[in-house]
Amino acid sequence: MSDDEALSIHERWARLRFSVVGPLLPSPPPTGKLRFELERLARKTWRHPTKGARVHFALSTIERWYYAARGVSDPVGALRRKPRRDGGHQPAITHTFAAALRRQYEEHPKWSYKLHLDNLVLLPDLGSLPSYSTLRRFMLAQGLHKQPRKQGHGGAKRRLESREVRSYEAEYVGGLWHLDFHFGSLKVLTHKGEWVRPILLTILDDRSRLACHAQWYLSETADSLVHGLTQAFLKRGLPRSVLMDNGSAMTAAETSQGLARLSVLQRTTLPYSPHQNGKQEVFWAQVEGRLLAMLEGQAELSLALLNEATQAWVEMEYQRKVHSETAQTPLQRWLDGPSVTRHCPDLEELRLGFTAKKTRTQRRSDGTFSLEGIRFEVPARFRQITKLELRYASWDLGHVWLMDPRTEVVLARVFPLDKARNAEGIRRPLAAPPPVQNTAEPSGIAPLLKKLMTDYAATGLPPAYIPKEES
Numbered sequence: 001m002s003d004d005e006a007l008s009i010h011e012r013w014a015r016l017r018f019s020v021v022g023p024l025l026p027s028p029p030p031t032g033k034l035r036f037e038l039e040r041l042a043r044k045t046w047r048h049p050t051k052g053a054r055v056h057f058a059l060s061t062i063e064r065w066y067y068a069a070r071g072v073s074d075p076v077g078a079l080r081r082k083p084r085r086d087g088g089h090q091p092a093i094t095h096t097f098a099a100a101l102r103r104q105y106e107e108h109p110k111w112s113y114k115l116h117l118d119n120l121v122l123l124p125d126l127g128s129l130p131s132y133s134t135l136r137r138f139m140l141a142q143g144l145h146k147q148p149r150k151q152g153h154g155g156a157k158r159r160l161e162s163r164e165v166r167s168y169e170a171e172y173v174g175g176l177w178h179l180d181f182h183f184g185s186l187k188v189l190t191h192k193g194e195w196v197r198p199i200l201l202t203i204l205d206d207r208s209r210l211a212c213h214a215q216w217y218l219s220e221t222a223d224s225l226v227h228g229l230t231q232a233f234l235k236r237g238l239p240r241s242v243l244m245d246n247g248s249a250m251t252a253a254e255t256s257q258g259l260a261r262l263s264v265l266q267r268t269t270l271p272y273s274p275h276q277n278g279k280q281e282v283f284w285a286q287v288e289g290r291l292l293a294m295l296e297g298q299a300e301l302s303l304a305l306l307n308e309a310t311q312a313w314v315e316m317e318y319q320r321k322v323h324s325e326t327a328q329t330p331l332q333r334w335l336d337g338p339s340v341t342r343h344c345p346d347l348e349e350l351r352l353g354f355t356a357k358k359t360r361t362q363r364r365s366d367g368t369f370s371l372e373g374i375r376f377e378v379p380a381r382f383r384q385i386t387k388l389e390l391r392y393a394s395w396d397l398g399h400v401w402l403m404d405p406r407t408e409v410v411l412a413r414v415f416p417l418d419k420a421r422n423a424e425g426i427r428r429p430l431a432a433p434p435p436v437q438n439t440a441e442p443s444g445i446a447p448l449l450k451k452l453m454t455d456y457a458a459t460g461l462p463p464a465y466i467p468k469e470e471s
Contacts, residue, residue, distance in 0.1 A: 008405065009049070009050060009140075010080050011260075012049035013049050013079075013080070014076050014077070014079045014260075015076065015260050016046060016049045017065045017069075017079040018069065018076050018260075018265065019265065020041060020057065020065060021041075021062060021065045021069055021075075021079075022069075022075070022240070022241065022265040023241075023265070024037060024066055025069060025070060025075060025240055025340075026170070026172050026174070026175035026176070026241065026340045027170075027171045027172060027340075034066075035059075038062050038063050039059055041057075041059075041062050042056065042059040042062055043056075044056075050140050052145065052148075065079060073263075073342060074263050076260055076261065077263070092130070093134070093138045094126070094127045096125070096126055097120070097126050097127060097129070097130065098138070100120060100123060100126055101116065101120060101135070101138075101139070102144070104116060104119065104120065105139070105144045109144075109146075109147040110147045110148070111146065112146055113132065113135060113136040113139055113146065117129075117130075117132055169206060169207060170206040170207045171207070171338075172207060172240075172337070172338050172339060172340040173205060173207050173208050173333075173334055173337050173338065173339040173340070173341065174236075174237065174238075174239045174339050174340045174341030174342075175206065175207065175240050175241065175340050176205075176206040176207075176239065176240070176241050176242070176243060176267075177203055177204065177205055177206065177212060177239045177241070177242045177243070178202075178204045178205075178206060178242075178243050178279055178280050179202075179203050179204075179225075179242050179243065180244065180245065181199050181200065181201055181220045181247070181249075182199065182200045182202065182280075182287070183197050183199050183200075184197060184198050184199070184200055184287070184288075184292060184306075185288055185292055186198075186292050186295060186296070186301060186306075187301070188216075188302055188303045188306055189301065189302055190218070190302075190303070196218055198216040198217065198303060198306060199216065199217055199218070199219065199224075200215070200284075200310075201213075201214070201215055201217060201224060201225065201228040202214045202280065202283055202287075203228065203229065203232045203242075204280060204283060205236075205239070205330075205334060206243075206279065207333065208326075208328075208330050208331075208333035208334040209279060209283075209326065209330040209333070210236075210319060210330040210331060210333070210334040211283070211314045211319065212236045213228055213229075213232035213235060213236075214310055214314050215228050215231070215307055215310070216303060216306050216307050218303065220247065220249055221249055221395070222248070222249045222252035222254050222255055222393075222394070222395070223393070223395040223396075224249065225249040225250065225252075225255055226254060226255060226258065226354045226393070229354075230347070230351075230354065233262075233344045233350060234344055234347065234350070236341065236344075237341035237342055237343060237344050238262055238263075238264060238341060238343070239264060239340075239341060239342075240264065240265060240340055240341075240342075241264060241265035242259065242264055242265070242266055242267065243267045243268075243269065244266070244267075244268060244269070245268060245269050246268050246269070250268065251268070252356075253356035253357075254354050254355055254356050254393050254394065255354065257354075257355070257357060258350075258353045258354030258355065261353045262345075262350075262353055263342075283318075286318065290313070290317070291309065291310060291313045294309075295309060351393075351399060352391065352399075352410070354393060355391040355392050356391065356392065356393065356394065357389065357390070357391055357403075358371070358389075358390050358392070359387055359389055359390070360387075360388045360390060361387060361388070362378055362385060362386060362387075362388050364383075367380065367383050368417055369388060371392070371397065371400065372394065372397060374416050375416065376414045376415065376416055376417060377414065377415060377417050378402070378414060379402075379414070382402065382411065382412065388402060389402070389405040390402060390414075399413070400413065400414050401413055401414070402414050
């Protein structure tokens with residue numbers, strides 16, 4: 001199951017609504033222009049979060065979403081659907097039918113839901129067959145989405161070549177941040193005695209060109225990205241949107257889900273479009289031409305020394321140097337605003353935010369489950385939960401949380417199984433179930449059967465059987 005498919009329907013709808021009205025939040029339309037912007041959004045098509053089809057939304061609907069998300073600290077949370085009162089139970093599908101459906105889906109992921117049902121009807125020994133709507137709801141709930149047909153390559157490139165390229169700038173500080181990695185021209189000496197080309201993560205504010213954070217790492221991973229992005233948020237606050245490429249670190253579940261939980265709109269550049277992050281390219285030129293040029297004489301350059309020099313150069317020179325285009329220093333332009341940055345939550349909340357959502361089944365025998373090859377223990381008070389919803393970062397299995405799937409509230413933090421401690425034989429007593437009261441032995445015919453026999457006798461018909469004399 002993919003990361004997007006692991007999200008609940010409520011979360012998918014919330015992200016879709018935020019993608020529709022999100023661009024209006026950092027740059028609210030001036031007086032009298034709101035209706036024009038809403039009409040423009042109403043004319044656009046959007047991908048349905050569960051069906052995948054292109055759909056339109058009415059102006060009044062988009063207007064309601066806009067006012068619900070405006071002025072709140074958590075726009076995505078404000079746009080999230082409330083859970084159904086009936087619990088949203090899974091459709092009734094037999095295990096035999098579900099297994100046959102999965103096998104067929106693995107062989108034909110591009111089939112429509114109706115085609116899957118039409119073929120399963122012809123298979124023997126599947127028991128009772130569900131309706132089309134029941135099968136479709138089950139496949140959507142299990143992430144068995146209809147895969148699109150193969151499309152031709154180069155479409156994005158051809159589209160780009162048919163469009164003119166224009167410079168742009170966000171209207172507000174914190175309205176748009178750029179994020180990208182850059183391999184440096186110098187190598188660093190690691191503790192293992194290896195020479196490695198480090199990679200620089202830089203996060204720039206589009207309007208002010210301020211370097212919100214810059215740090216060198218040894219690899220381009222989601223761990224490094226979240227590590228640097230968290231520091232940028234803590235230092236500068238939460239932006240409204242970020243622009244990045246389609247690298248694996250940028251599209252990882254921890255990154256995309258974390259940004260969505262923080263109500264930060266994630267935008268990705270088009271293929272073959274490095275000019276969309278052109279401000280980053282300008283920054284790389286200064287890093288290579290000034291910072292790294294001044295470190296060429298350092299024979300034993302370590303990662304720690306490189307990061308220390310980078311922080312000093314960024315804060316003492318780059319941030320305070322007048323930009324040729326804005327005629328201001330990045331620091332002064334950041335302070336002058338206008339700003340739409342938001343308050344940043346604490347480190348623990350950020351750690352919880354940048355996690356991926358997974359589900360696991362709890363073992364009834366010992367109250368454990370496996371995650372990334374490691375067995376974890378579930379607190380005894382949650383032993384009645386069969387399907388566990390977990391959040392964790394793949395690079396930090398020391399922090400795994402058990403979540404309430406309805407409210408997204410942390411129920412408990414779970415830890416790996418400690419067999420040595422369990423070997424001490426100390427066990428907490430469990431609450432005893434209520435005692436079963438002794439009941440009297442059943443006597444006579446049950447009331448329902450008495451009524452059925454009376455009603456049958458009232459018809460005047462003789463018993464519909466021929467008695468046989470037994471010798």
